[in-house]
Amino acid sequence: MDSFKQFDTLDVSEFEKEVFDLPEHGQNYFEIMYILNGSGTHSLNGHKMDYAAGSVFLISPGDRHTFLIASRTHFFAIKYTEGYALFWERRGMPNVAKYTDRMMANKFLKERQLQFSDIAGRALAGVIANIRAYEPRSALSSSLFIFHQFQSILSLIMEQQGDFMEQEIPQKVTVNEVLHYIHRNIYLPDKLKAKKLAAHFHVSENYFGTFFKKHFHIGFKEYIDRVRYPLIKRRIDSGELRMKEIAAEFGFSDTSHLFVFRKRMEQ
Template identity: 25%
Template sequence: MKKEDLYEPFSVSVQVLEKYPVDKHKHSFFELVYVLSGAGEQRINENKFTYQAGDMFLLTPGDSHCFDIQETTTFFFLRFNNIYLKSSGIVKDNVNRLEHALMNVNQVPGSILKNESDKPFVRMVIDAMIREQVNRDLCWDKITLQLVNTLISYVCRNIEKYQPAEIKDDKEEKLFDILQYIQSNIYSPKSIMAESISEKFNLSVSYIGRYFKKNHGKTMQEYVSNYRAKMIENRLIHSNMRMSEIVDEFGFVDESHLNKFFKKHTGRTPSEFRKN
C-alpha cells in the first residue's frame, strides 16, 4: 500500500476531481479533508462514509483511506505533521487539546463537523485560507498560519463535543469535571493522585473513589494510568521525542520508571513499541 510523506509543517491545497487519483493509501501525517462541493463515499480503514458538501474528515497517521467519487468533487486539503504541532505558532494548551482530540477522533463516526453553528464559520475560514494561498499578498504566510490554528480549534471543539462519553450516566456532570481535570493535568503526577483530585473537588478520597467507579465503570487509578499510557503511545507514534524527553514531560523518575510503567500497560517497552 502506498504511503505518503509531508516534509513541511503544513500544506494547503484544493483539488477538483472526477476520480480519486490513488487507491487506498496511508499517510505519515495528519490530513484534514473538507468537501467544498460534490458527493461520494470515503473509505477509512474498514469503514465507509458517504460525503457531501460541507462534510469534514480528519485522518491520522497510519489510517488507510480513499474516495469513491460519485459527483465531481472539490476537496480542500490541510495536511500537517508533528513539526506543526511543536511550532511556536500554537500555544501549549491548544497542543494538549489537539492531542486529546486526535486520540479520540475515531470515536466520532463520519464527518467530524457536527456543530451546526460552527459550519458557516469553518467555511469562511477555509475560503479565507484559499484566498491567501492564491493571492499571496503581504503577510499571507502569517495570516495563513493563524487561519490554520483557527481551523484546528474548530476541529478540536467538534471532536471533544461529540465524542461518546466514557460514562454510563451522561447526567453526572461532576464526572465530566473530574475527567477534564485529569486530562488537563496528565503531565503532573502529583496533581492526578487521588488525594489531590479529592481536594480539588472537596470530596473525601474514599467517596470520590467509589463515585468514580460507580459512574465510570473503572477505578480512577485505572483511568489515569490508561490515559497516561495512551498519551505516551501518541508521543511514540507521532513524534521523534527521545525517551529522556518523555520521562521529563510525564514526570517519571527516570527511563527505567517509564519502561516499567509502559510495559505493564502494553506488554512492550517504549522502544519496542516504537519499532513496531
C-alpha cells in the same frame, strides 16, 4: 498498503476528481479534509461515511483511508505534522499539540460524519476561504494569520462536537505516539536514537527498528533527517540566526557537521 509521507510541517492542497485514483493508504501526517463540493463516500479504517459539500474528515498517522466518488468532487486538504503545533508552542502558544493530539486520536470524531449547525458551517467555510486565498503559499507554515485560521477550524470542531471530545479512549503504543515523541524531541538529538526510543516504549531496539520500517516504509535515521532538514533549511534561509547558532540548536557539534548534513540532504 501504500504509505504517503510529508516532511514539511504544514501544507495545503486542493484538487478536483471524478475518480479518486489513490488506493487505500496510510500517511505520516495529520490531515483535515474539507469537501468544497461533490458527493461520495469516505472510507476510514473500514468505516464508510457519506460526504457532501461542507463535510469534514480527520485523518491521522496510522489510519488507512480512501474516497469513492459519486459526483465530481473538489477536495481541500490541510496536511500537517506534529512539528507544526510544536513550532507555535515554541513561540508562546500553549497546549497546541495537546489539543490537536487529543482531537486527531479520537475515534468517535474520526469514524463518523461530523455535524455542524448552519451558522458553524458558514463560519467554517469562511475560514477555509481565508486559507485558500492566502499568499504566498510558501509562507503558510510560519504565518501567524494561517495559524489562527487553523486554530479556528479546531475550535469549531471542538465547539460542535463537544460530547464526543469528552470520551477518552484507552490507547496502546501507536504510530501516533511514536510521531509525538519524535516531533516533541526534534531539537534533542540525544533522545532521537533508536536505542532511546526503544527504551522509552519498553521494547527491544530490533523490535523498534522493525516496527518503524513496517509502518513508515523508511529507515528510522533517514526519517529523522528528513524531518529535521526543512526546519534547518528554514532557519538558514531566514537569515535570522548564525550558522553556529543553528548548529547548536539542532545538536551538531560544530558548523562543519551542519554543512555536511545540508550537502547530503540536498543531493
